[in-house]
Amino acid sequence: QAALPKGHTIRPLSSEDYEKGFLDVLTVLTTVGDMSKAQFLERFYYLKAHNHEYFTLVIVSPEDRIIGAGTIFIERKFIHNNGLVGHIEDIAVDKNQQGKKLGLRIIQALKHIGAKTGCYKVILDCSEENVPFYEKCGFTRKEHEMVWYI
Numbered sequence: 695q696a697a698l699p700k701g702h703t704i705r706p707l708s709s710e711d712y713e714k715g716f717l718d719v720l721t722v723l724t725t726v727g728d729m730s731k732a733q734f735l736e737r738f739y740y741l742k743a744h745n746h747e748y749f750t751l752v753i754v755s756p757e758d759r760i761i762g763a764g765t766i767f768i769e770r771k772f773i774h775n776n777g778l779v780g781h782i783e784d785i786a787v788d789k790n791q792q793g794k795k796l797g798l799r800i801i802q803a804l805k806h807i808g809a810k811t812g813c814y815k816v817i818l819d820c821s822e823e824n825v826p827f828y829e830k831c832g833f834t835r836k837e838h839e840m841v842w843y844i
């Protein structure tokens with residue numbers, strides 16, 4: 695397992711993380727929007743009430759700022775004997791902190807949650823550019839991603 699740099703921690707998302715820059719970290723992925731604390735908490739408490747299905751982890755710097763984040767969502771299937779599938783989503787590392795194995799550490803922790811929860815596989819969608827990163831994290835290519843935007 696990749697060790698975190700000194701003074702850094704990895705832990706579940708907390709209701710205080712709005713002030714610690716959680717949404718800023720997500721802007722490396724896409725538009726987050728101008729979210730109020732109330733909107734953040736609305737989503738946070740929904741996910742907390744479903745914490746058998748949603749696990750969001752964050753990496754915290756020694757200065758108590760959020761510098762990395764990632765989520766695994768556990769899907770419940772009928773096939774594979776009511777099998778469980780983990781979906782990794784929204785992996786983000788602050789622009790100034792990339793290349794320090796923080797992304798790898800987040801993925802390792804999310805894979806561990808998927809395995810402990812009883813998933814028979816963990817999957818994700820990513821850009822061509824990120825394929826080498828996920829290969830380093832132990833993933834292999836399979837099939838194609840499709841999308842329908844509303």
Ligand code: ACO
Nearest residue numbers: 783784785786787792793794795796797798820826827830
């Ligand atoms: N191309 C080639 N290799 C890469 C790349 C890349 N684009 N990115 C990382 N790697 C390699 C690293 O060199 C390292 O290799 P090494 O072990 O041989 O040294 C290994 O992958 C681990 O890299 P980390 O340092 O852990 O990567 P980082 O902390 O920078 O996180 C991430 C990678 C999450 C892709 C980050 O760059 C990021 O936030 N990018 C912008 C947002 C993004 O694209 N997120 C992923 C969207 S897909 C999804 O969420 C399911």
